[in-house]
Amino acid sequence: MLPLFFAFGNLELDTIFEVISSPSFRSIAGFTVKQALLSTFLAMIVGFPAALHYARSNGRLSRLLGITTYIPFFFPSISMAIGFLAVYGRNGVLNNLISFAGLERVQILYSLGAVLLGHVFYNAPIVILVLGNALRRLPSDVLESSKIDGSGRIRRLLRVELPLVTSAIINSALLIFTYCFTSFAVVLILGGAQFATLEVSIYMNFRLLAAPQNAVVLAVVQFMFIMLFGLLISISEKSSSFEQGEQYLEKNRFTGIYSWLFVLFEWVPIIGALFSSFYDWTRREFIFGRIASLFEEKIVLLGTGLVNTLVNSITLSFLAAVVTVTIAFFLSWQARHTSRGSRHLRIVSLIALSVTPSILAVSYLTAFGSFPVPLLLVLLYIVISLPVALNYISGQVIGAELAFLEAAQLDGASKLARVRHMIIPFFRSTIIYAATVVFAISMGEFGGSLILGSKDFPTFAVAIYRLNGSRYLLEARFLSSALGIIIISIVAISRRFAQRPERSIRSTR
Amino acid sequence: MRRAFLVLSLILFIPFSTVLSLKVYSYDSLQPLAQETLSQFTEKTGIAVEFRVVGDSGSLLSLIISERENFDGDVVIGIDNLLSRRAFEEGIFLSYRPEGYEKISDSDLLLDSQWRLTPYDFGGIALICDTSQMKDSIETLWDLTGPEYRRSVIIQDPRTSSTGLSFLAWTYLLFGERFEEFWQAFKPSILTVSLGWDDSFQKFESGEAPIMVSYATDGAYSMHYYGESVYTTVIPEGRGYVQIEGAGIIRWTKNLHDAEMFMDFILSEDFQRHIPLNQWMFPVIDVEMPPAFDYAVKPEKILKLSAEVDLSELISKWEEVIYER
Numbered sequence: 001m002l003p004l005f006f007a008f009g010n011l012e013l014d015t016i017f018e019v020i021s022s023p024s025f026r027s028i029a030g031f032t033v034k035q036a037l038l039s040t041f042l043a044m045i046v047g048f049p050a051a052l053h054y055a056r057s058n059g060r061l062s063r064l065l066g067i068t069t070y071i072p073f074f075f076p077s078i079s080m081a082i083g084f085l086a087v088y089g090r091n092g093v094l095n096n097l098i099s100f101a102g103l104e105r106v107q108i109l110y111s112l113g114a115v116l117l118g119h120v121f122y123n124a125p126i127v128i129l130v131l132g133n134a135l136r137r138l139p140s141d142v143l144e145s146s147k148i149d150g151s152g153r154i155r156r157l158l159r160v161e162l163p164l165v166t167s168a169i170i171n172s173a174l175l176i177f178t179y180c181f182t183s184f185a186v187v188l189i190l191g192g193a194q195f196a197t198l199e200v201s202i203y204m205n206f207r208l209l210a211a212p213q214n215a216v217v218l219a220v221v222q223f224m225f226i227m228l229f230g231l232l233i234s235i236s237e238k239s240s241s242f243e244q245g246e247q248y249l250e251k252n253r254f255t256g257i258y259s260w261l262f263v264l265f266e267w268v269p270i271i272g273a274l275f276s277s278f279y280d281w282t283r284r285e286f287i288f289g290r291i292a293s294l295f296e297e298k299i300v301l302l303g304t305g306l307v308n309t310l311v312n313s314i315t316l317s318f319l320a321a322v323v324t325v326t327i328a329f330f331l332s333w334q335a336r337h338t339s340r341g342s343r344h345l346r347i348v349s350l351i352a353l354s355v356t357p358s359i360l361a362v363s364y365l366t367a368f369g370s371f372p373v374p375l376l377l378v379l380l381y382i383v384i385s386l387p388v389a390l391n392y393i394s395g396q397v398i399g400a401e402l403a404f405l406e407a408a409q410l411d412g413a414s415k416l417a418r419v420r421h422m423i424i425p426f427f428r429s430t431i432i433y434a435a436t437v438v439f440a441i442s443m444g445e446f447g448g449s450l451i452l453g454s455k456d457f458p459t460f461a462v463a464i465y466r467l468n469g470s471r472y473l474l475e476a477r478f479l480s481s482a483l484g485i486i487i488i489s490i491v492a493i494s495r496r497f498a499q500r501p502e503r504s505i506r507s508t509r
Numbered sequence: 510m511r512r513a514f515l516v517l518s519l520i521l522f523i524p525f526s527t528v529l530s531l532k533v534y535s536y537d538s539l540q541p542l543a544q545e546t547l548s549q550f551t552e553k554t555g556i557a558v559e560f561r562v563v564g565d566s567g568s569l570l571s572l573i574i575s576e577r578e579n580f581d582g583d584v585v586i587g588i589d590n591l592l593s594r595r596a597f598e599e600g601i602f603l604s605y606r607p608e609g610y611e612k613i614s615d616s617d618l619l620l621d622s623q624w625r626l627t628p629y630d631f632g633g634i635a636l637i638c639d640t641s642q643m644k645d646s647i648e649t650l651w652d653l654t655g656p657e658y659r660r661s662v663i664i665q666d667p668r669t670s671s672t673g674l675s676f677l678a679w680t681y682l683l684f685g686e687r688f689e690e691f692w693q694a695f696k697p698s699i700l701t702v703s704l705g706w707d708d709s710f711q712k713f714e715s716g717e718a719p720i721m722v723s724y725a726t727d728g729a730y731s732m733h734y735y736g737e738s739v740y741t742t743v744i745p746e747g748r749g750y751v752q753i754e755g756a757g758i759i760r761w762t763k764n765l766h767d768a769e770m771f772m773d774f775i776l777s778e779d780f781q782r783h784i785p786l787n788q789w790m791f792p793v794i795d796v797e798m799p800p801a802f803d804y805a806v807k808p809e810k811i812l813k814l815s816a817e818v819d820l821s822e823l824i825s826k827w828e829e830v831i832y833e834r
Contacts, residue, residue, distance in 0.1 A: 024825075027832035091716045107660055109717065110701035192701035193666040194831050208564070208669045208704065210571035300540050303561050455563060455572070469708040470537060473715065 006367040011216055019217040029221070032197040035112065035187075036180040039119035043176050044169075046120050047127025050262040052157075053255035054128050055135030058247060061259055067492055068266050069129040072122050073388070074437070074491045075270070076444030077185035078461045079484030082468055083273035084118055084190055085109065086477050093272045110192050118186035121266065123176040130175065134168030135161060140248035153252070171233060178229045182222065182356045184447040189468075198222045199447065202358040206365070207451055216366060219359040227354040234350055270484055277477035287474050294467075294475055301466050302458050312453075313460040316374060317442035320381035321435040324389050327382070328434065329427070332394040345394050349387040357384055357448025364452065373457040377449060381442035388441065389434045396430040433498030440487045530557040531767045534573075534582040536566045536671075537707040542787035550774045556767045565705030566592055566754075567669040573759070574599050583762040584771050586629070589671040590753045590813070591678055591820060593620050602626060602757035605769055609776040612794040617813075618753055626755030629775050630790035633725035633749040633806055634675045636662075637740045642719035649745045650683060653720070654694035662698050663709045663721040667824055671752065672706045674824075676722045678814045679750035681823055688823070692830040702831065725749060725806035726789045733786065733801035742806055749806070754790070 019025055054065040071080075087093045088108040095105045108114055138161060146160045162169070184199045196204065198218050206215035280287050298305045335345050360383055364376045408418055424431070449459045458466070460483065468476035535543065540562060547558045563569045566587040573580050574595075588596050596602060602625040613619065613628065620626040636647065647653060653662060665673030684691045700718040703709040713721040724742075731740040756775050758768045774780055781792040785799050791807060814820075 024828040024832045027829075031832070089715065089717060107700070107717075111660070193669075193704055194699065194702040196832070204669070208568045208571055210574040212575065300543070300560055300562055301537060469705065469711060471711070473711055 006363070010366065011213065011220070015213045016217050016220075019214050020221070025218075028196050028198060028201050031195065032181060032199075035115055035119070035195075035197065036177050036183075038112075039116050039123065039180040039183075040173055040177045042116055043120045043123040043180075044127055044173055046262070046265075047124035047172075048131070049255045049258040050124070051128045051132035051135065053252065053259040054132035055138075056248065056250045056252060056255070058249065061256065061263070064263050065125075065128055065132070065259060067488070068263060069125045069132075070488050070491055071125050071266060071270075072129075072179065074440040074444065074487050075484045076446060076461055076480070076487065077122070078189075078446045078465050078468075079273070079444070079480040080122060080269065081118065081185045081189035082464065082477050082480040083269035083484070084114070084121070085468075086273040086276045086481075087269045088114070088117070093268070093276055109190055112191070112195065114190040115183075115187055115195055118190045119180045119183060121269065122186065123179055124262070125266065126176050126179070127172050130172035131165060131168045134165040136247050138164055138248065140246045143248045153250075174229055174233045178226060178233070181229070182226065182358075184356075184358065185465075189465075198225075199356055199358050202362055203447065203451055206358075206362050207454065212362070212366065215362050219362050222356065223354060223359055226356065227350075230350045230354050234346060270481060270488075273477050274481035274485065277474045277481065280474055287478060291475055291478060294472070299463075299467075301470055301472075302463050303455070304458065306460075306463055309458050309460045309463040312374070312457060313443050316377050316381060316459070317439045319378050320385065320442045321438040323378070324382045324385050324438045325393070325431055325435045328386060328389040328393045329397065329431065331390060332397040335394060336398050342394070342398060345390055349390050352383055352386045352390075355383065357445060358451060360384070361448040361451035373453050376452050377457065377459070380448045380452065381438070381445060384445065384448070385438040385441040389438050392437065393427075393430060393434050396427065400426075402426070429498040433494050436491055436494035440491050444483070444487055530559045531584065531764050531771060532559045532561065532582045533584045533586060533771065534561050534563060534569060535586040536569055537562045537564060537705060538710075539587060539788070542783055545783045545787055546774075546780050549779050550771065553774070553779075554767075554770055556770065558771070565665070565670040565672075565707070567667075567671060567674065568704070570596060571669075573601050577601070578761045580759060580761065582759050583764045583768045584756060584758055586754075586756040586775070587671070588626055588755050588757065589675065590620055590755075591674045592671055593626050593755060594816075594820060596757070597621065597625060601760055603760050603762070603765075605758050605772055607769070607772040607776050609773065609794070612776065614793060614795055618793050620753060620755045626757045627772055627775060628753050628755045628793045629780070630784045630788050630792055631751055631753040632790040633744060633751050634672065634679050635723060635725040635727070635749065635806065636743040636745070637713070637721050637723045637727040638743060639713070639716070639719045640739065640741050642716075643741070647720075647743045647745060650680065650691065650695070652745070653698050654691070655698075658698040658720070660698065660700045661718055661720050662695075663700055663712055663718045664702055665706055665709055665722060666702050666704055667827060669704045670706055671754070672709075672722060672724075673702075674820070675750055675752045677823055677827055678818075678820075681818065682750060682814065683746075683748060689826055689830060692827060696830060724752075724789060726785075726791070726802070727805075729785070729799075729801040729803075729805035730789050732804045733799070738804060744806060 050065055054062050085092065089095065090105055090107060090109075094108070099105055108117070142164075143156065143160065146156050151159065181197075182199050183197055184203070187195050187197050187200050188203075193204070198221065202215045202218045202222070205211040205218065278287055279285075294306045296305075302309060331345060331348065335342060338344070357380060360380050361376075364371075364379065368376060405418055405422060408422060444461060445459075446461045446465065449462050450465065453459055454462055454466075464476050464480045464483065467473075467479070533543075533547070543560045547560055551557055561582070563572055566589065569585065570588060570592050573582070573585065604623045604625050605627075606624040607627055610624075610627070618628045618631055620628050638647070645652075645657065652658070664676060667673040667677040680691055681688045701712070703712065706723070709721055710723065712718065725744060727740050728738055728742040731738050756772065758765070758772060762768050776794065778794070778796055781794050782796040784790055784792040785802055
């Protein structure tokens with residue numbers, strides 16, 4: 001975080017005033033807020049029926065909705081944006097279906113509507129995750145008694161369920177608003193340069209317009225905004241805890257059908273991009289050979305080979321995973337022994353949450369311009385994934401009952417032996433899952449990597465972006481979709497492993 | 510002994526050649542020309558070239574300005590007549606008049622009396638239209654402000670793309686005081702603002718919009734690749750704007766001799782004759798033109814933006830219009 005304050009501290013008042021008073025700044029800031037408000041509203045509306053279904057059922061569809069909640073956190077934004085081009089483009093899957101039905105093709109992309117559609121796709125699953133889980137945890141006896149008292153489904157929802165989860169509603173809305181406010185790839189790719197948000201403007205000023213001071217001013221403004229949202233989220237999270245109850249199950253045909261449509265809406269751009277790109281209809285050939293050759297040769301556009309970009313991404317993400325999990329575990333372990341531990345962790349999370357990849361990248365280059373780019377990338381990945389790792393690991397570590405450690409200590413086991421043979425094996429699945437999550441976030445990170453490494457050290461996500469804007473369009477679509485699916489699968493598999501052993505240990509205690 | 514000597518010279522030579530390779534930077538869409546010509550340069554001179562691309566030329570210039578002496582390139586290809594102003598203000602190029610300069614076909618093509626940039630190609634800015642999606646013909650740029658063209662045109666960002674900046678200058682030359690009025694009226698017709706020409710053309714070719722700001726030579730491209738004029742080139746009212754692209758030696762180069770040889774090569778026939786079918790622009794020396802160029806519109810008159818016109822002010826006005834909501 002130090003470079004952030006260093007970069008901010010170097011600003012001159014005149015520059016700040018000049019940037020803030022320019023008409024384009026007011027328009028960009030205004031648009032950033034407007035699109036974030038609209039996106040949040042729409043994402044809440046679209047996500048709500050699916051969240052309700054997720055809360056009141058536990059079948060296959062509910063599990064599918066659960067996996068869908070991985071999309072906002074782990075599906076790379078670049079994969080999502082390119083998937084949208086493949087599905088909603090003028091010659092995309094949807095328009096081909098419309099044309100096949102004898103109707104006129106529609107122009108969906110490169111509009112405010114496209115930006116909103118992208119944000120709804122990306123953020124509606126957050127409603128399931130936050131609000132759906134809150135509804136799920138409502139004690140079933142409360143809902144049963146309300147039903148016995150004669151409350152209908154809608155009345156019960158409005159009078160009993162929603163008031164009980166008000167904080168979850170506020171929390172999910174604030175979280176979505178923050179994500180949309182700092183949106184980068186969706187706005188840049190689905191909108192175009194005419195729809196610049198603050199985050200996009202930071203990138204453009206720093207990398208494309210040679211105006212680093214302007215970029216830093218914009219970063220300061222954005223930082224203050226997000227810090228404020230973070231504080232609000234933090235307050236709303238604090239008041240959202242209530243006793244966990246047994247899940248109340250209730251069949252609802254409407255939310256069931258709606259949820260299937262929702263799952264389709266979420267997965268079609270991901271699967272569609274893959275299936276619409278493995279065959280080149282213009283040249284009448286499969287593109288696998290072309291993709292293989294992309295991995296074999298040096299691509300001038302990237303300044304290196306695609307294999308190198310993949311190796312870059314995997315190596316840096318792996319390093320970030322190891323370091324972040326170590327830090328998060330250490331902090332969580334310390335928090336176990338202090339009365340204010342959780343509060344301190346919350347502050348660390350809040351600060352880390354308040355910086356976006358673009359802000360970090362700009363401040364790193366301003367403060368540590370001479371440092372090697374790979375080092376700056378690893379630092380960036382650590383900071384952006386720390387809140388998630390900290391949240392998960394502290395949740396597992398702080399409340400865990402570890403009486404056997406005291407027994408081992410009495411038996412004379414050294415500290416190192418306890419860590420190596422008891423603590424690490426006990427939290428193995430937690431550590432592996434958290435590391436996978438950090439790895440996934442780092443692999444898919446785009447905005448910061450574009451600013452830091454686009455010239456000398458492109459990552460795989462940056463390589464896909466560069467290929468997408470060139471003659472390698474189909475290859476970019478295929479690779480982006482494959483990357484997204486691989487990342488989601490790794491996280492889902494890791495989650496399954498993470499849940500098994502620990503739940504069984506805890507249930508026996 | 511001879512074998513040992515050979516091995517030793519190989520060991521010494523490999524790192525030596527790596528260190529001395531000439532770094533040439535350009536924009537994305539220059540790749541085909543580079544692939545066609547750079548190996549010939551290496552064959553002729555023995556100088557290895559490392560070719561790098563950075564988005565569009567506006568972004569490339571910004572990169573050089575922000576990195577200055579830390580910029581690792583020796584030669585830059587692709588700074589046009591408008592971007593050259595900022596490049597000269599920033600003092601990033603060395604003066605060098607290449608051999609063969611006297612073969613340049615028109616003195617109006619010269620970018621600078623001090624030869625900080627050497628012109629290598631030129632072409633008229635034009636609108637290209639997908640005839641299969643167009644109903645009416647375009648007579649003037651004002652036609653594009655009509656409701657029938659709503660969300661139909663792909664343009665480039667003048668802050669990052671030389672094509673975009675040329676289009677902006679063209680609209681200023683055409684409309685003068687009514688420049689902002691035109692952009693206000695034209696705004697609803699813009700589908701998207703791309704960061705570079707490559708990205709725009711990819712969107713245009715995949716059918717996202719029927720009109721794109723590009724070059725008057727695109728008719729030749731269409732004829733060459735599709736055997737018919739799929740794209741119509743339109744220069745409204747015949748009053749076109751010409752973009753001249755230049756190359757220059759970076760002030761901080763450590764490879765001055767090799768860089769000068771490369772600049773000589775740029776004006777040679779070996780480089781110039783590959784321009785038409787790779788850059789889809791006109792070469793600056795007389796070379797045999799491919800038949801497809803019968804379908805290209807060659808600018809007869811080279812219009813130049815007066816040096817008194819403040820480009821940054823034009824861009825600010827453009828920003829105000831585009832970002833106004």
